[in-house]
Amino acid sequence: xxxxxxxxxxxxxxxxxxxxxxxxxxxxxxxxxxxxxxxxxxxxxxxxxxxxxxxxxxxxxxxxxxxxxxxxxxxxxxxxxxxxxxxxxxxxxxxxxxxxxxxxxxxxxxxxxxxxxxxxxxxxxxxxxxxxxxxxxxxxxxxxxxxxxxxxxxxxxxxxxxxxxxxxxxxxxxxxxxxxxxxxxxxxxxxxxxxxxxxxxxxxxxxxxxxxxxxxxxxxxxxxxxxxxxxxxxxxxxxxxxxxxxxxxxxxxxxxxxxxxxxxxxxxxxxxxxxxxxxxxxxxxxxxxxxxxxxxxxxxxxxxxxxxxxxxxxxxxxxxxxxxxxxxxxxxxxxxxxxxxxxxxxxxxxxxxxxxxxxxxxxxxxxxxxxxxxxxxxxxx
Numbered sequence: 354x355x356x357x358x359x360x361x362x363x364x365x366x367x368x369x370x371x372x373x374x375x376x377x378x379x380x381x382x383x384x385x386x387x388x389x390x391x392x393x394x395x396x397x398x399x400x401x402x403x404x405x406x407x408x409x410x411x412x413x414x415x416x417x418x419x420x421x422x423x424x425x426x427x428x429x430x431x432x433x434x435x436x437x438x439x440x441x442x443x444x445x446x447x448x449x450x451x452x453x454x455x456x457x458x459x460x461x462x463x464x465x466x467x468x469x470x471x472x473x474x475x476x477x478x479x480x481x482x483x484x485x486x487x488x489x490x491x492x493x494x495x496x497x498x499x500x501x502x503x504x505x506x507x508x509x510x511x512x513x514x515x516x517x518x519x520x521x522x523x524x525x526x527x528x529x530x531x532x533x534x535x536x537x538x539x540x541x542x543x544x545x546x547x548x549x550x551x552x553x554x555x556x557x558x559x560x561x562x563x564x565x566x567x568x569x570x571x572x573x574x575x576x577x578x579x580x581x582x583x584x585x586x587x588x589x590x591x592x593x594x595x596x597x598x599x600x601x602x603x604x605x606x607x608x609x610x611x612x613x614x615x616x617x618x619x620x621x622x623x624x625x626x627x628x629x630x631x632x633x634x635x636x637x638x639x640x641x642x643x644x645x646x647x648x649x650x651x652x653x654x655x656x657x658x659x660x661x662x663x664x665x666x667x668x669x670x671x672x673x674x675x676x677x678x679x680x681x682x683x684x685x686x687x688x689x690x691x692x693x694x695x696x697x698x699x700x701x702x703x704x705x706x707x708x709x710x711x712x713x714x715x716x717x718x719x720x721x722x723x724x725x726x727x728x729x730x731x732x733x734x
Contacts, residue, residue: 446521453622458522465675484721497563501525561587571635585721607701641722653713654706670706
C-alpha cells in the first residue's frame with residue numbers, strides 16, 4: 354500500500370486561467386506544494402550472478418567471454434535492491450528518502466536517456482568528450498552513467514583503462530567490456546558514498562546531464578580527483594531561446610510553460626536546474642585550472658534546413674517530449690492536474706516543437722578543467 358502523503362492537495366485546475374493557460378500567479382502557488390511523495394516499495398532483485406549464468410548456459414562462447422563480462426553491481430547500501438513505484442505509474446530509484454533526483458528509471462526514461470546520448474554524440478561529431486586528456490588513461494569515472502551507453506563505448510575506446518560507471522539505478526547492460534565496473538550509489542550522500550570508499554585517483558571524470566540535477570553540484574565537483582586529471586560536464590541549459598523572436602508569448606507556448614513547471618519540480622527537491630552557466634566558476638573555486646567552456650546551440654524541433662541540425666533538433670524535441678510525462682508524474686506537480694491536462698500539455702509541447710515556423714533552441718554547455726599537479730597546487734598557495 355502507498356505510504357500516507359504529507360503533500361498539500363490542491364483542487365483541480367488550480368493553475369489554469371479562464372482560457373486554459375498557465376498563469377504567473379498559479380505558478381507561484383504551485384511552488385508551495387510539498388514534494389513529499391507516496392511511493393510503493395517493490396523488490397528489484399539480487400545483483401546479477403555470473404556463476405549462476407555460467408551454470409545455466411552450457412553453450413557460452415569462450416572467445417566472447419574474453420572481451421565481455423557479466424559485471425555485477427557494487428552497492429554501499431541495500432537500497433538498490435528495490436525500485437519505488439509512484440501512484441502515477443512511474444518507477445524510481447531506491448534512494449527516495451535521501452536523494453533529490455526526481456526523474457524515473459523505467460523503460461520510457463531509459464529510452465529518453467539514450468536519445469540524449471545520441472544528441473550529445475551528434476553535437477560534437479561523434480566524439481565522447483572535448484577534454485584534451487590524451488590516450489594514456491588508467492582510470493575513468495562516469496558519474497550518473499544512466500543506461501551506461503557512454504561508459505561502455507568509452508571502455509571500448511580505452512581497453513586498458515579501468516572504467517567505472519556510477520548511478521542511482523542498476524539499469525546498465527548486463528554484458529559489458531571486461532574493464533567496466535558498475536556502482537549503484539548516491540554520490541551526494543554525505544554519510545557513506547562512492548567517494549568515501551573508492552580511491553579517488555581518476556585520470557578523467559565525466560558527468561553528463563547530471564550537475565544541473567544535484568542538490569550540491571559544487572560539492573561534487575570538489576570531490577574530484579587525481580592531480581593532473583580532468584573533469585568534463587555536459588549539460589543543457591533549460592531555457593528556450595530564439596534569434597528571430599519566433600517564439601510565441603509564454604501563455605501561448607506550452608514548451609515554455611513546461612520549463613517553468615520543471616523548474617518548480619526540481620526546486621521543490623532542493624535542486625537548481627538552471628546552474629549550468631555557473632559550472633565553470635564552481636570548478637575554479639574547487640581549484641581546477643585550464644577551465645574551458647564550449648557552448649553549442651541545439652535546435653528544439655526539426656526546423657533547421659541543415660540536415661545534421663534538423664536531426665539534432667528532432668532528438669532534442671523527442672527527449673523533451675518524453676520529459677513532460679516524467680516531470681508531470683512527480684508528486685509536487687501531478688497532484689495539481691488531472692490526466693487529461695497532462696496529456697493536453699504533452700500534446701501542446703509536441704505540436705509547438707514540430708512547428709517549423711518557431712525557431713527555438715537551447716544552449717548545451719561543455720565545461721572541462723584540470724586538477725593541478727601537486728607542485729602547481731603548492732605554487733598557487
